[in-house]
Amino acid sequence: MDSLTSGSDNSAIPTKGRTLYAKGAVRQVWNRGDIPGSGMMFEAADDAEVRAHLATLPLVKAGMMDIAAIVSLKPYPGFGPKH
Numbered sequence: 001m002d003s004l005t006s007g008s009d010n011s012a013i014p015t016k017g018r019t020l021y022a023k024g025a026v027r028q029v030w031n032r033g034d035i036p037g038s039g040m041m042f043e044a045a046d047d048a049e050v051r052a053h054l055a056t057l058p059l060v061k062a063g064m065m066d067i068a069a070i071v072s073l074k075p076y077p078g079f080g081p082k083h
Contacts, residue, residue, distance in 0.1 A: 006026075016057055025053050047072070 006031075020026040028041040050070050051075045059065035 020056070030046055041073075 012061075017026065017029065021029075024043055026040055027043050032037045032038060042050045042053060042055065047070050051067075054060050054065075054067060057065065060067070
């Protein structure tokens with residue numbers, strides 16, 4: 001897919017996201033409520049692995065998706081068992 005326009009076949013956009021979800025790489029996708037855009041939660045060992053997954057997305061390949069931030073998350077211990 002060389003170009004993504006309103007007249008082109010953009011079916012690969014959700015298909016690739018679903019493929020990453022099926023592989024367990026993408027855990028969740030959310031639409032932002034404050035501005036246009038979305039947030040994706042990945043299951044990955046590190047920042048490089050997330051960037052490699054993102055690089056496979058058609059909108060990233062086309063230069064049409066801005067990656068604003070990649071944030072590493074850790075489990076929140078407040079709701080876990082008390083030791």
